[in-house]
Amino acid sequence: MRGSHLNGAIADGHPPGPPFAQHPLQREGQTGLIWAESKAMSLAIVHSRALDGLLAPEVTVEVHLANGLPSFTLVGLADTEVKEARERVRAALSNSGLEFPVNKRITVNLAPADLPKESGRFDLPIALGILAAMGHVDAAKLAELEFAGELSLGGELRPVRGALPMALAWHRQMPGVRQRGLVLPHASACEAALVDSARVYGARHLLEVVEALRPDGQGSGADLSRARAQIPALLDRVLPDMRDVRGQSAAKRALEVAAGGGHSLLMVGPPGTGKSMLAQRFLGLLPELTQEEALSSAAVLSLAGHFDAANWRQRVLRAPHHTASSVALVGGGSPPRPGEISLAHHGVLFLDELPEFPRAALEALREPLETGHITISRAARRHDFPARFQLVGAMNPCPCGHFGNPIKACRCTPEMVARYQGRLSGPLLDRIDVQVEVPAVPPEVLARSPDGEASASIAARVQAARSRQLQRQGALNAELSGSLLDEHAQADQAALAFLQAACTKLGWSGRAYHRVLKLARTVADLAGAPRIASAHMAEAIQHRRVLTSA
Template identity: 45%
Template sequence: MSFSKIYTRSICGLSAPLIEVEVHISQGLPSLTIVGLPETAVRESKDRVRSAIINSGFTFPSKRLTINLAPADLPKEGTRLDLPIAIGILIASGQIPSLHAHHYEFVGELALDGRLRSVRSILTIAMACEHEQRALILPTKNQQYIQQLSSLKWFTAPDLKSVCDHLSNTQPLVQGEMSSEPYHQKRTSDLSDVKGQFAAKRALEIAATGGHSLLFRGPPGTGKTLLSSCLAGILPSLNHKQMLEVANIYSIANQEYILGTRPFRAPHHTCSAVALVGGGSQPKPGEITLAHHGVLFLDELPEFDRKAFEVLRQPLESKEITISRASGKTIFPADFQLIAAMNPCPCGYYFNQDQRCQCSLDQIKRYQNRISGPLLDRIDLHIDVPPISYQDMQVSQQSENSDTVQRRVNMAYERQIQRQKTQNQSLKNSDLEQYCQLDQPCQRMLSLAQKKLSLSVRGYHRILRVARTIADLDGIEHIQSKHLSEALSYRTPFE
């Protein structure tokens, strides 16, 4: 047989489109040509494949080889095509049978001695393979990333010779099994480590319950960063689908991810807008996508470049980011929870008339105006984090830990899911009339607040969502005046 067709996958955004590796062997001077928009790593595979085939005990054909990577208009990148190219050559040259090859998809980078090296984005490929109900053959070192897929049939191989023996049915590979080990959320910080700051902890619990964005304001050393790092640890646990979504994103980005853990991303304030939203000639996920189903923490918010954090405005509403290029557009998910921290002034001590502050009123105003009104309007909770007294530090030794708070958060979260199938922060404006009904005293209170605080329509709706979350934490079906009053206290403007 002088022709073969092998299945593998490419990577495009967060998807893995099918690639057909077609190999044709014809008479002519010995050569190997790869067509179908291969990038540098793919073009170089012919040298790796030749050495791997010879060192695995096979013969490399001394004829004219043409390898087509279809569809031809889709760019191919990475080293994962080495294994399917080698298998295609061996089948086309008649050295291994082709009877069962169409039931499999192959991925793997080849060493010169025929060993299989791990490849990137393996979970994305495995999920697409699972959907197509084909078996997957992959390098042994990649198996840990796909053991959470329940219906995928997969085999791992240490080298090219093992794959050929499997296809020849002389020494079949052992089928992999789904991992039975439970996954647990890993915490970097615990609320019991935070001294005092009971109002800030309360706001953190509300934010975790309803999925609300949060801004901490206060002088240096009051615990803003530590409080923020505790948020991911008290969020409701990820379900299996959400965990796979996050793992898929980290697989594409080639970053480590601990299964079951809510992402916590804290980019430095020098990061660019592209680093936040993602991009590149072949678009890759940015920080807001890496924070999907987790937390994006922006410390020293006014120090960020204005263009950088202004790009957050649209993803905060739509929960996705669209990156457009001349060749097409890529949509990345961005359902993240924003939490930010800032000082009240350039020196940091303009708080309750602290005498250490030497900033002028103009300097303070310019510093605070670095954050635009539209972005502030999209942040649900604004909390002052004052300096901690000695008495608060002593009392807080018996403060609640993250496990205790997370149990309350989970109970209130379940109330939301049972009632409306989503968190309060994600309620549409049309749903607010049904789930956030107000009695006459609450309506009068909100009417006065709207005039006094000059609330926008967006701010009005966000207050209703926060009040709904506070009522859920109390286990009460209808919003009461105390819930609305507390929600309004979290919309205080800059002093």
């Protein structure tokens, strides 16, 4: 026992002394006070935040300097990227003209120890902790701030992923914790400043932060600059216009209905009929995001490092290739990252050549289409990501693509057509509200067709329909379920009888029944009707009769 005490005292950099009651800190006298003061000067605490999905839990960076063989030890369940901070911090301090304790044993603890830490966001707090432990930085000023940032070897601050989740997590904390400001690299600070209540400071170099944290009477006395959100003009974004699409009136109407109620959409037709062209113009029919929706969407994009301030409050269009795996679509990995459905949160997910996607990837879309979020569970961690997206799919009716094409004959047998369409399971098709055929248009008819209706005109009707839904029920029709659907999707008796007869004849499930009812409610909203009439129900039913397996 005594040997352990002596070894521990020597390892801590303090002279060995008598054990137990004669421990120096338990004495009354000058020696104990001197030791306590030196111990306080060699220990520094810096506040930071990690990334845990969309959460940003607080991390305490503890830095201790001790006598002994020079070393730099970093503990606290740190990933390789975090452990490499030792070399970045060492070089950044030296190249910035700041002192590095080359003759000390440096121990850095990232608490809590059971929370995984990744990326280079802890470079800045580790460097400040070393300087504070040497007395070069005011500990009182340090305690009033939280820090995150990656350091270059020259001391420049580089942006970090997840600045917006950090600011949102700061916003949700209790008032006592929210008093601390956030110090981030300049680009990340401009991103975090999108949260109006956040107190964010930006810096471009380590020296800027150090000078602002010097004890009073030392250094230049410069202050960190308060970050402001830098958002370009929103009107500069030009989207493809629906006016470019000639003909295909039924498909255009289907897109308007899908946009009006937030419904998923599937377009089926031969190659070259304009399916991809229509899908690219679907985004122009949707209204601008609200402030809350924009923050929620930008937080997921920031977590993946895809946030672009030029697209602030603009809906996202994600179009992954059909070779994408289920992990790429719904998210996963270690640590779990958001997939395409989460990156398209409050936006559009366009899946071209839908049957060519892996079967497992398509089946993974079932639950998110219903719930609007995805839960990724791994052995050690569990993450929830939002996934309130609008699915727009496009496919050929058969392998050759010309089944039912009056212009070009199909080369596929009935078995080949059934097998190809069977790649989309019934449960998945049940969750796709609008299914429309995009037929081939003869060239002579296409040449005589006038220009289509402008996207702005269609978007105005979509905005009016969405406003009616939000005022009536506080949500879009696609999100209605249970008692809310019974209360707000009221239909005439003739319309309900029509729907029941269609479900019986076509063999539709209970889910399909309710989805047609929500679709009919959207058709009625576009027409400004208070109740669902038979004409609205007939149009809604017509939008689900493209594929035989639906």
